[in-house]
Amino acid sequence: MKSLCKYVAFGLLGIATLPLFTQTGRAPASAASNAEANKREQASAVHPSNGERKFAQNCGRCHTPPEGFSPHISRTIVLHMRVRASLSKQDEEDILHFLNP
Amino acid sequence: MWNRLNLSTYAHGSRLRKFILLTGALLTATHAPAQSTPLISGGAGFLTSTSGGKTSYIPTVMPLLAAPLGSHILVEGRATLLEDLYPSGGSDSGYSHLYYDALTYMQLNYLVSSHMTIIAGEYLTPFGSYNERLTPIWISNFEDAPLSFNLGIGTGSSVGGMLRGSAVSKRNFSLDYVAYYSAASSGQNFNSRNSWGGRSSIYIPQARLEFGTSFARVFASEQTENVGLHIWWEPANTSFKLRSEYTHGTHSQGYWTEADYRLARFGGSESVTGRLEPVFRWQQAFRKSPDSSDGLPSVNTSRVDFGLDYHLPQEVRINTSYTRQLSSTSNSNIWETGIVYRFLFPAWRSK
Numbered sequence: 001m002k003s004l005c006k007y008v009a010f011g012l013l014g015i016a017t018l019p020l021f022t023q024t025g026r027a028p029a030s031a032a033s034n035a036e037a038n039k040r041e042q043a044s045a046v047h048p049s050n051g052e053r054k055f056a057q058n059c060g061r062c063h064t065p066p067e068g069f070s071p072h073i074s075r076t077i078v079l080h081m082r083v084r085a086s087l088s089k090q091d092e093e094d095i096l097h098f099l100n101p
Numbered sequence: 102m103w104n105r106l107n108l109s110t111y112a113h114g115s116r117l118r119k120f121i122l123l124t125g126a127l128l129t130a131t132h133a134p135a136q137s138t139p140l141i142s143g144g145a146g147f148l149t150s151t152s153g154g155k156t157s158y159i160p161t162v163m164p165l166l167a168a169p170l171g172s173h174i175l176v177e178g179r180a181t182l183l184e185d186l187y188p189s190g191g192s193d194s195g196y197s198h199l200y201y202d203a204l205t206y207m208q209l210n211y212l213v214s215s216h217m218t219i220i221a222g223e224y225l226t227p228f229g230s231y232n233e234r235l236t237p238i239w240i241s242n243f244e245d246a247p248l249s250f251n252l253g254i255g256t257g258s259s260v261g262g263m264l265r266g267s268a269v270s271k272r273n274f275s276l277d278y279v280a281y282y283s284a285a286s287s288g289q290n291f292n293s294r295n296s297w298g299g300r301s302s303i304y305i306p307q308a309r310l311e312f313g314t315s316f317a318r319v320f321a322s323e324q325t326e327n328v329g330l331h332i333w334w335e336p337a338n339t340s341f342k343l344r345s346e347y348t349h350g351t352h353s354q355g356y357w358t359e360a361d362y363r364l365a366r367f368g369g370s371e372s373v374t375g376r377l378e379p380v381f382r383w384q385q386a387f388r389k390s391p392d393s394s395d396g397l398p399s400v401n402t403s404r405v406d407f408g409l410d411y412h413l414p415q416e417v418r419i420n421t422s423y424t425r426q427l428s429s430t431s432n433s434n435i436w437e438t439g440i441v442y443r444f445l446f447p448a449w450r451s452k
Contacts, residue, residue, distance in 0.1 A: 072447050083210045
């Protein structure tokens with residue numbers, strides 16, 4: 001049991017100290033070609049839209065956003081999430097606008 | 102993996118055939134407006150698990166279908182197909198295999214109002230947080246579900262009706278609810294327990310904190326009750342996540358705590374380092390009295406999992422983990438690796 005406690009202490013310590021290295025999960029990329037994207041990302045982080053904020057607070061807590069999808073299924077995605085995450089109609093509309101502006 | 106797979110073993114090929122038939126029917130019957138085209142999503146993976154020097158190989162596919170029928174109805178279902186290749190054991194140095202296919206759920210959602218949805222069919226039992234949110238292979242950080250996973254959810258699915266929705270959704274907090282009733286079914290196609298229960302959780306966005314409580318009463322050979330608590334915390338402006346769940350049952354209880362942190366700080370989330378995600382889970386299950394049906398180990402068991410996931414481009418992820426499990430009957434080491442692909446596309450090409 002003592003050895004298991006060591007595992008636990010090590011794991012907790014390791015994971016718990018990682019966020020201390022950072023205040024933001026998305027740092028600017030070093031490549032110059034990503035500068036514009038990073039600007040948008042940073043601006044978005046400062047002033048997220050209602051839909052982006054709700055996506056992060058509901059869908060984004062379990063999984064990362066899809067890297068890309070057809071706009072023809074955007075409402076279907078949000079309908080699925082509305083049921084799974086118990087979203088209100090307003091939340092659904094805001095997230096849909098974020099996914100498919 | 103087996104905790105999760107056990108949910109599938111009661112299912113049979115006929116369920117999957119129904120899923121496929123229903124999928125075909127929906128795809129041909131649905132007239133979808135723009136943005137509401139039926140979709141096929143899910144994950145496909147190749148998983149390995151090594152314990153005691155023996156390695157099993159488990160190719161798995163978990164497809165999900167979602168098809169809106171008008172603006173108020175959504176039909177959705179998920180299936181599991183896998184092949185388990187495991188060492189035969191004894192004097193045989195070869196491998197044996199088992200094939201599973203199962204319909205995990207198939208439900209019809211009727212969106213009554215902004216704050217209420219009525220669900221009928223077979224649905225994931227809404228107890229705690231793991232079953233509904235973290236069981237898809239493209240979401241879960243570990244191949245194995247927690248030790249106490251089955252406590253409160255039974256077979257994983259319920260057959261009957263459910264009410265759920267957002268009771269309050271404001272900028273500074275939201276409150277959601279679920280209430281369900283399930284009939285007993287021992288048939289080949291739908292296997293569930295006679296039970297009822299519910300869950301409610303409150304989420305505070307500023308603190309990124311969710312706290313929820315669940316309840317389930319099961320009417321089987323004996324009446325049992327399960328109570329669950331869950332807490333999720335994702336501090337703002339970091340990639341750190343902390344999830345924990347405690348479940349108390351009539352004959353056993355258990356808890357798990359999982360923490361992960363994607364190293365996006367180091368060069369961005371798309372950098373070589375930023376794609377790494379260390380994961381840690383600590384869990385214990387306690388046996389109060391014998392019960393072979395609640396899904397928990399027969400003796401007190403402690404378990405610690407260390408994982409390292411790597412997010413590749415194009416929705417591919419590599420998961421690795423080492424597990425040390427201790428109990429009074431045996432101690433074991435489990436090494437697991439897997440590569441998982443998440444897919445998401447329209448069921449057909451829309452104009």
